[in-house]
Amino acid sequence: MSARKDRDRPRVALLHVADRTGIVEFAHALLELGFELIATGPTATALRQAGAAHRSLSEFTGERLPADALALLHPKIVGAIAAEKPGVDLVAVNFYPLAEAAGDPALSQDEVLSYVDPAGPTLLRAAARNFKNVIALCDPDDYAQAVETLKAYDRMLPDRRQTLAAKAFHSAAYYDSTVAQYLGGKWEQFPDEVVVALKKSADLRYGENPHQSGAFYTLSGARPWGLNAARVIQGRPLAYGHYLDLEAAWDLASGFTEPACAVVKLGVPAGFASGPDLARAARRACAVDPRGTFHATAAVNREIDEEAAQALAEERLDCIAAPDFSGKARLILKAKKDARLVTLPSALVAPNELDLRAVAGGMLVQERDQRAYTGELKRTSKRAPSERESAALDVAWRVAMRARSHAAVLARGTAVIGIGSGQTSRLDAVRLAVVKSQERHPILAAGEPLVLASDGALTAEHVDAAAEGGVIAIIHPGGAAEDAEAALAADRHGVALVATGLRHFRL
Structure with missing residues (x-):
């Protein structure tokens, strides 16, 4: 001018x-x-x-x-x-x-x-x-x-x-x-140019650590779903880590039709169980790893009723998420002043949602890993899993796909009892899951089958370690050069071994 x-x-x-x-x-x-x-x-x-x-x-x-x-x-x-x-x-x-x-x-x-x-x-x-x-x-x-x-x-x-x-x-x-x-619209392939509009929804006290600033942004123009539809109805505002734990816990619990409870801490599943009623599922999920449940986030796929609230009130949880809370449940949980109660009315992952991860100087983009299976399971052992074993394998597999790689998950019936996550060696992940499974769980029925899920293909060495821990059925992606040796090891132990043909690494 x-x-x-x-x-x-x-x-x-x-x-x-x-x-x-x-x-x-x-x-x-x-x-x-x-x-x-x-x-x-x-x-x-x-x-x-x-x-x-x-x-x-x-x-x-x-x-x-x-x-x-x-x-x-x-x-x-x-x-x-x-x-x-x-x-x-x-x-x-x-x-x-x-x-x-x-x-x-x-x-x-x-x-x-x-x-x-x-x-x-x-x-x-x-x-x-x-x-x-x-x-x-x-x-x-x-x-x-x-x-x-x-x-x-x-x-x-x-x-x-x-x-x-x-x-x-x-x-x-x-x-x-x-x-x-x-x-919106579905991309047939990744476009050459992507522009993402974000609207700041909340300032956070800090990021992952107190010396890091943090904020929560929502996708502008998107209908409310997932974490941008979350509403804190009791307790302090959500912190950076709560958002990460909520996503993992809610995503896991929402993948089941029967009453289910997922417990997540530091972005890693610490416990999971499903069952005929929500209260029982909540107690079994929190019993998987009592230390891991301390200050963790729990998510369920049903309205929390009085009985489920009583079960969750016994735990020291930072955050409890559900589609809704009954009036009696809110009265029970009101006494837990340190616990945040969050309603999440919709699924976390929208169709065709992309997974974005910032790296120095750019952004890595991939499709969200939403499919647990792509087809029929392939049995590679002589013995086929029983109906009860198959149900337990499904639970272990869905938890393993949401754990950090390398991951191994042990389940007894429809309750997870041992998780080995974030290991640089798959054998270490299997051994850790076995050790954690042997530490406790007096409330779990001993007659339920003990099964193992791995997010990556297993070898004979891994099968041997699992069998020594009492595992009688295993589910893994398969597709590796060592598949034949893994099948022979399973037959030696009388273990049922099935392959999904789909790997679920999570870095």
């Missing part, structure tokens, strides 16, 4: 805002600085009611234009912003919070799309592109500083203009990405 002595015309500001916070005060301040104002639609109405003089788009262009927002796309408007010698010196544009509309299940797709602003992003990008000559404002919080700077110096320094331009491009990109994420 030129200094006052070089100015051969009044300065012009175009105002087109959905969030009208502070716009009237900003307009009056600009008028005092000698700006002429252009406004249309609800912004013009607000200025008119506040007595802030302004011109219409038709008056600015000298042509009769429609009253709707599409008039803002007139070449004379866009050109006045984008030209090397612009006719507009300041542009204040912000957008309707489309993420709120997209997250409202009561609105149809047509109703949501009616909130999409076809002109605002164009104006904002034009101003940001021409930031050396035009001030681009997209945030009401920036109005006051802009006014103070113009009052003091009658201009704005290039560095500040560039900062505001970058913020404007971010705002426009976020807005467009919100629309794209709302419309």
Whole structure:
């Protein structure tokens, strides 16, 4: 913006805002600085009611234009912003919070799309592109500083203009990405370019450690599902680690149709059980690893009733998640002031969701590992697993696919009793699971079959170690060169061995 002595015309500001916070005060301040104002639609109405003089788009262009927002796309408007010698010196544009509309299940797709602003992003990008000559404002919080700077110096320094331009491009990109994420669509292959719009949902006390800052962001434009639909109904706000534990625990518990309880600590399953009633499943899950249950997160796939609440109240849990809590359950758990009660009404993983992981200088992207099986199990031993063994193998397998590799999981019936997770050696994982399975569990029926699941292919050495620990049935991916030797080892011990053909490494 030129200094006052070089100015051969009044300065012009175009105002087109959905969030009208502070716009009237900003307009009056600009008028005092000698700006002429252009406004249309609800912004013009607000200025008119506040007595802030302004011109219409038709008056600015000298042509009769429609009253709707599409008039803002007139070449004379866009050109006045984008030209090397612009006719507009300041542009204040912000957008309707489309993420709120997209997250409202009561609105149809047509109703949501009616909130999409076809002109605002164009104006904002034009101003940001021409930031050396035009001030681009997209945030009401920036109005006051802009006014103070113009009052003091009658201009704005290039560095500040560039900062505001970058913020404007971010705002426009976020807005467009919100629309794209709302419309969704399945990718047949990974696209060459991916833009993800994130909206900060909560500031966290810290990240993984107290010296790390942290925040929780939700996917903008996505319907509420998963952790962005989580609601804390009792206790302090969730911390960074709680979100990770909630995802793992809820994902595991939700994979079962019968009442189930999953206990997770530091992102790793510490216990799991399913059964005819939720209270029994909760007690059995927490008994898997009492030390691991201490300050852990528990998730169940049913409304927590009075009996289940009594079972969970006996444990020192940091977080308890469920689709809902009965009135009596909430009264029982109210006494646990340190425990956070969280409702999670929907599945965590949406169809076609991607798994994103930041690495230095980029991002690794993969499909979410959602399929426990891809087809029929392949029996590689002489003996086939019994019906009860097959049910136990399914439980162990679903837990193993959510543990950290290398992982081995022992289950007796429908309760996990030993987990070896995060080991650099698969043999160590098997041995650790066996050792942990032998430490306790007086409440588990001794007559239930003891089975093992491994997230990776096993060798004869692994089968031997499992059999020595009392395992009578094993499920693993198979597909390795040592499959034949593993089958021979299983036959020597009378162990049933089946292969899924699907590996579930989790790093």
